[in-house]
Amino acid sequence: MGENKKKIKEILKEGSIKSYAQVFFSDSTAFGILLLLVSFFDFYAGLYGLIAVLITNIIALMMGYNEFKIKKGTYAYNSLLVGLGIGLSFAFGWQSLIIVFIAAILSLIFTIVIEAFLAKYGLPFLSIPFLLVMWIVLLSSRELSALGLSERGIYNINEIYGIGGKFLVDIYQWFESIDKPLFLKTFFLSLGAIFFQYNILAGILIALGLLYHSRISFTLALLGFATAFLFYQLLGVDITHYGYSYIGFNYILTAIAIGGYFLIPNKYSFLWVIILLPIVVLISLSAAEVLKYYQLPVYSLPFNVVVLSFLYFLKLRAKHTLPLNEVIIQLNSPERNLYYYQQAQMRFKWLSYFPMYLPFMGRWRVSQAEDGEYTHQGEWKYAWDFVIVDQTGKQFSSYGDYVTDYYCFNKHVVAPSDGTVVEVVNNIEDNIIGDANLLQNWGNSVVIKHTEYLYSQVSHLKKGSIVVKKGDIVKKGDLLAFCGNSGRSPFPHLHFQLQATPYIGSKTINYPISHYIRYIDDKYELHSYDKPQLNDEVSNMELTTLLTTAFKFIPGQKLRYQFNGKKVEWEVKTNYYNNTYIYCPETNSFAYLYNDGQVFYFMSFAGDKTSALYYFYLALYQIPLGFYPELKLMDIFPPNAVFSKTEMIIHDVFAPFFSIYEAKYQMMFVDIDDDLDPELIKIQSKVSLFRLNQNIKTTRFNITISSKGISSIQSSEIKLELI
Amino acid sequence: MKKLRYERPIINKIKAGVPDKYGMQTKVKIRTEIDGVPVKEIVEKYGSPVFVISEKTIRDTYQQAYMAFQSRYPKVQFAWSYKTNYLDAVCKVYHEEGSWAEVVSGFEYEKALKNGVPGNKIIFNGPDKTDEDIKNAIENGSYIHIDHFDELYSIIRLSNNSTKKAKVAIRVNMDTGVYPKWDRFGFNYENGEAWSAINRIMISENMELVGLHTHIGTYMMTANAYAVAASKLAALADRTNKKYNHSIKYIDMGGGFASKNTLKGAYLPGKDTCPSFDDYAEAITSALINSDIEPDKLPVLFLETGRALIDDAGYLIGSVLANKRLSNARRATIIDIGVNILFTSFWYEHEVYPAQECSQQTEDTTLYGPLCMNIDVIRESIQFPLLQKGDLILIPRVGAYNMTQWMQFITYRPNVVMIDKDKNLHLIRKKEDLLVFKQQEIVPDFLSDQFDKL
Structure with missing residues (x-):
């Protein structure tokens, strides 16, 4: 029972924080926490938002919806936006609290229903539930006299004083007093507006969070906004007008969604962002014209309309002539999607293929x-x-x-x-x-x-x-x-x-x-x-028994190695998705592997990059299971698996267009002691790192396979020996 | 004008045989060159008689055989049967083509090692292996094909003193439906000895059962016998796998493929009746593929074909010593090729061709060798043209066994020459001379200087 409670608490905590990040298509906890804090710049809005998130997640959990999705914040981010909206629009009181409660439940219902409806078309539900619920609340509120309209957002300084005292007010005023270029100012205001925080400080904090979460998203946000900005200039409309900049976030979100989140980021997806943004602007302006008769804000309507239409438009293609590729397995970050896609293109084609071999014997x-x-x-x-x-x-x-x-x-x-x-x-x-x-x-x-x-x-x-x-x-x-x-x-x-x-x-x-x-x-x-x-x-490839045996990892199997004189012990495990991995408990490292019966692959690595398991992963990245003298093989590592986080920051920015850092793998069969009944096979592998096509480092591994298994891996730096 | 050749007069009865659809063949075939090199030139350089080996034919035949098997079966390995022809130059051509070595004695084993064959690419066959041979084979990681239980016990005894595991296979004999049944080599399949030997090996600590071997006979005129043998070996391999979860790495089908020579007493020429490599390959590989062994675990197929690979590549050039008329008026021609160097004439009707232009008239002739022995007959009866003293003759298809089973008798053994792919001649074995024999012989002191005493 205690175990269960702990699990529920964990889901609620993680799910609620990630709901915040989900607004920016992210599942980063740190980014979520930052956004949570920012949302409290307007205390009551923040509070209502949080309440809405919690209510949604608790009910979703109680009703038995997918725990995995709750944990990722999928169900609650629309409620969050609704909560924030209500918090900002209405005065604090028990009446508005009841409205938040009801609105949160309605958001959840809409979320689940719209998700199921759109899933048939393979489309995401984006923030349609928020849009519908928010409009419903606003339209109905005119009849609900008990709800007092909030005056907040007008007397900013009073509110800031309420939260952080004079200190925060000073910071705020210093900030407001700095002469900022018009573009940046509206950009930050628009970013803040996503969380109903119409101030620059919130915008800057969100921008930093976005940069931390994803360089590509950040670049796209700038690109999208700049395009819209220029288009406004061209049309002669003043973007700084309150009403317009309140919908500025549509440009940012559309750019991220099309440029890097639902499509693999590359020059074509970026180009489409530039083409689509003026359309978003037109829809924003026209929608505002229509909605003003109902006194309704546009909110995220243009973003939803354009993104959904464009994604469906792409799906109906008869041929994929341009490399505009939809993300199939969503990893919640343009970088991760991009690197995974590059890997999938290079390495994991087999994921989608039934194995097929040649229909004859011999050559x-x-x-x-x-x-x-x-x-x-x-x-x-x-x-x-x-x-x-x-x-x-x-x-x-x-x-x-x-x-x-x-x-x-x-x-x-x-x-x-x-x-x-x-x-x-x-x-x-x-x-x-x-x-x-x-x-x-x-x-x-x-x-x-x-x-x-x-x-x-x-x-x-x-x-x-x-x-x-x-x-x-x-x-x-x-x-x-x-x-x-x-x-x-x-x-x-x-x-x-x-x-x-x-x-x-x-x-x-x-x-x-x-x-x-x-x-x-x-x-x-x-x-x-x-x-x-x-x-x-x-x-067809003839397999070598010594290799097939050595690279057969059975779940539960323990591997014991001597690593630079120190003993390490690993275990082979299988997870929920039927992926096999080698786990090193000491360093909490995972090396995911795949063996299709003909070739052994390491798929990915997570954990300590100084551990023995990491070198194991590098050295044995891809090994064919049939010995052919001097057979050579090339492969490519995902850059984030090999390069440091700081190196990756620069890499990420340019990744949609070209790779600054590259890591190549090469292996070669060197020697076999006996063709017929081998007991020893020697393999050499090499990991070469490149910066702008310049080789910056090469590590060579000498690998020995014996009847006991993978018996040793040596490089100039490390020595790994089977015990 | 060139002086015309003298042709002695003969009287021939007209024997109009039954003509076939091509009419009657009357033209005498002559062969004046080997691989484009004139026979005359070879004799001028290396004397008569002389053995000639064609490198091109060796390689072509090997490829033909290899293709026949390789295109039907994923893993094929040939091992050159040393006893068929162990001239180093010949062996090296085979090793270059990818053949391992199959040896049947300590001497051949040494030869193979000297030829640069790694120990783990030598198959050691035969009933006679000394303790020393077995020790060497274990140390070098060679594959020992066990012939009898006494050898098995020796290997157990010797491998206990070695740090290395002995890699062994057993030779199995069986009824494949042909006569005569070869049951003197290896362990019998039908009476269960083979299975019993496998069990002994499997429970032994120091031996690894790597393969199964059979050699069902020699000059096999039916491919079906191989199919029977292959399926019996496959059954043994499968049984071993089921009992011990031990997969047999190779199945060695031995040799015994017929060459294109005609056996004595055969009604039709060998080249028309003998199965081709494709026939043998079809029989063997189909039997293995159709066996109970799973496709992924199919063993490597070893072949120790000797005769069929080398026979066509060997030629023997000789010359006419004399003509005579026998008491029954039959014509006899004496040539300088005797059974001492053409051992196979005991069982083959060798084709014999004149090696220069000659008369188209033929006589029923007996070809005698030069030895002072009654048995020295190369052909009892052959329709042969009228040759004169000094004329050259060519005997094709003598590559197998002659250069190993030949005898030094009465005279020296002749030169052996190889024609390489570019038609260059290379002496690969020198004609013997007195020195060779002097080196080997020792005269006791009390017998020396006899003539001095006279």
């Missing part, structure tokens, strides 16, 4: 790749043809007059991944060389269903050679048939394509091969989530 050559010159065109362009060639590059022995002369003829065709056989054609004659059967152009084929909307097809198989039948369940690598020369096939080859429908000859889909080895003379290259190109010689 084959691509004789026609995607967009091939013969048949891989139009709707069938995402396909590959494979043949076998000898050392001299010939596809056949003797003169190639007979199908049996061709190396690939009658060779095993295997299942590219697990699935169920859904279509088999097995009775089409193999052509003589040079002929092509244009009537039954796919020839003998097998189609396998892997998951919904993912089918693979192999074609031109040898007549009568298919060993599976409809309905058979096959595993990756199971024999399907033998390569032949049936259908539109003038010489024996294997056609392989992926498609979304179960029919032979369905149109193809753009889908990569999970991992394969490409041979270049005597060298090997590992390609992950890539596509074989014309004339590439490729094969």
Whole structure:
């Protein structure tokens, strides 16, 4: 029971603080606390705001809404704004307290309902609940005579004196007396206005908080506001007019939302901010015209209208031609979203793909790749043809007059991944060389269903050679048939394509091969989530048992290492989201890992960057589980995982456009003691840090893998040995 | 004008055989060059007889065999069978192509090490391994293929004194449906000896069972026998995995693939009847892939093919010593190639070609070797043109076993020459001379200086 109470208290505390930060799309506790304090510049507004937040979170918790979302402040930020608004608009008293109470509950209801409604369209609910509730309260208040209208906000100094005495008043007056450029002044006023604090000091504090939370958000806030400011100048409207600057925050929030929060920040998202802001201005001005008949303020209406419309507008695109990418997993910070996205582009493509391998054994050559010159065109362009060639590059022995002369003829065709056989054609004659059967152009084929909307097809198989039948369940690598020369096939080859429908000859889909080895003379290259190109010689990767065993981390497993002479002990754990990580209790560090059976990855690291686990993470960032002599591999670290916080501040500012700091990973298989039954594999890895493409530091790791596991990692600075 | 060749007169009965669709072949095939190098030039430089090895043929044949298997099976490794031809130059070509070494004696083992093959890329076969051989093999991490229980006990005894685990495989013999059954090597499959040997090894501390080996026979004319053998070995591997959770790293199918030579008594020529590499590969790999072993755990497939890889690359050039008429009026030609250097003529009907322009008239001829022995016959009966003393002849497909099983008898063993890819000639084994024998022989003091006493 005590445990439960503690948990509830924790959720309430964290959820309430984060509700404040959520107004700026942030989940930072520090930023939340700062905003909470700022909201108390107007004591009663602050108080009402806090009350509204608490009421909302308590009721949401009692009613059994998602604790995770409550904890993130998702449900209460609209109530907070409503509370602040009421606090500022009405005099303090039990009547207005009751209104806050009711308004908070209404905000929660609207939040939940509107969230569910908009979720169908994949859209956020932004501050629509606030807008509706606030208007309802304002409209109804005219009938509610008991509610006294507040005079606060007019006699600023009195209020400040009430909070902080003469000292605060002095500061305030000193501040007001400083000659500030018009732009900055209105900017800060607008920022303050988000929290119904129409003063510059609040604005400055919020600006600092925003800068602390996110450099990109801060840049966007300035950009958005500047655009609107210039547009006002252009239209000849005086932005400093009270009514206008009270809606100035619309420009700031729209800029952050479009520029970096709902879209991955880059030059295109920034460009759209510049295009959209004048629209926001127009909507603000026009909305004010309409609403003034009802004596209603515009509040955040323009922001909501523009952001929602634009996001939905983007979703309806048929093709993603410009790199305007919606954030799929929201990490509540433009920086984090950006770095995660860059990682996902570079590394975690597999998150969205069902593993797919090559449908043959041994080494084959691509004789026609995607967009091939013969048949891989139009709707069938995402396909590959494979043949076998000898050392001299010939596809056949003797003169190639007979199908049996061709190396690939009658060779095993295997299942590219697990699935169920859904279509088999097995009775089409193999052509003589040079002929092509244009009537039954796919020839003998097998189609396998892997998951919904993912089918693979192999074609031109040898007549009568298919060993599976409809309905058979096959595993990756199971024999399907033998390569032949049936259908539109003038010489024996294997056609392989992926498609979304179960029919032979369905149109193809753009889908990569999970991992394969490409041979270049005597060298090997590992390609992950890539596509074989014309004339590439490729094969599936053969795994090395020593490596698969060493990199198999089982939850509950304890790892004991000697780190520079000191003993460390880690544990392998799995979390709520089924992510596996290595945890170091001593330094409270986490290294998230992923092993797709072919390649081992470290996904991310959190914790102490001097710990042994951190070096473990750096050295073993990506390791293929099949040994190929001198196989090299490159990867890229997210900059925030490697560089210090101060370095990252500068990096963040420019991150949407270019990277100041870069960290590259490189690994190479160096040595194996025995090809057949190895007991020792040596790997070298290298972490190189770059500033503006200048190498500033390189750390080399020598890694030894033995039958006991990852037995040692050494660099010039550290020594990690398995106990 | 060049002087015309003298052609002695003959009287031939007209024997019109049954013509096939190409009509009757009457033209005598002659072969005047090897890989573009004139036979005459080789003899001028290196004398007659002389063995010639074609580097190009070695590499081409190896690639052909490798392709046949590699395109059907993910993990294939060849091991060069030293006993088939252990001339260092030949071995090195195979090692360059990626072959390991398969040896059957301490001598071959030493040779392989000397050729730069790392210990862990040598397979040690054969029934005769001394304690010293076994110790070396354990220390070097070579793969010891155990032939019998006495060897197994020796390895247990010797590996107890070693810090290293002995890496072993067992040789298994079995009924593959062919005659004769080779059951003298290894442990029998059907009577359970093989399984019993596996159990002994698995419970032993100092041995690691890495592979399973079989060698079902030699000059196998049917690929199906290999399919039977492969599936039996796969069954053993699977059983071992189920009982001990120990995956067998490799399955070694030995050798025994037939070359294109024609066996004595065969009705049709070898090149028409012998299975191709593709046939063997198809049989073996299909058996393994269709076995109960999971696709991810398929063992490496080892092949110790010797004969089929090297036979075509070897040529023997000789010359005519004399012609005579036998008592039954049959023509006999004596050549300087005897069974001492062409050992395989005991079981092959070797093709013999004239190596210069010659008459198109042929006679039923017996080809005798130069030895002063009745058994020295190269061909009992061959339709052969009329050659004269000094004329050159060429015998192809002699690469396997001849250069290892040859005898120093009556005369010296000849030069062996390699033609490289760029048609250059290299002497790879010198003709023996008296010095070679003097070096080996020791005359006791009391027998020396006999002639001085006279």
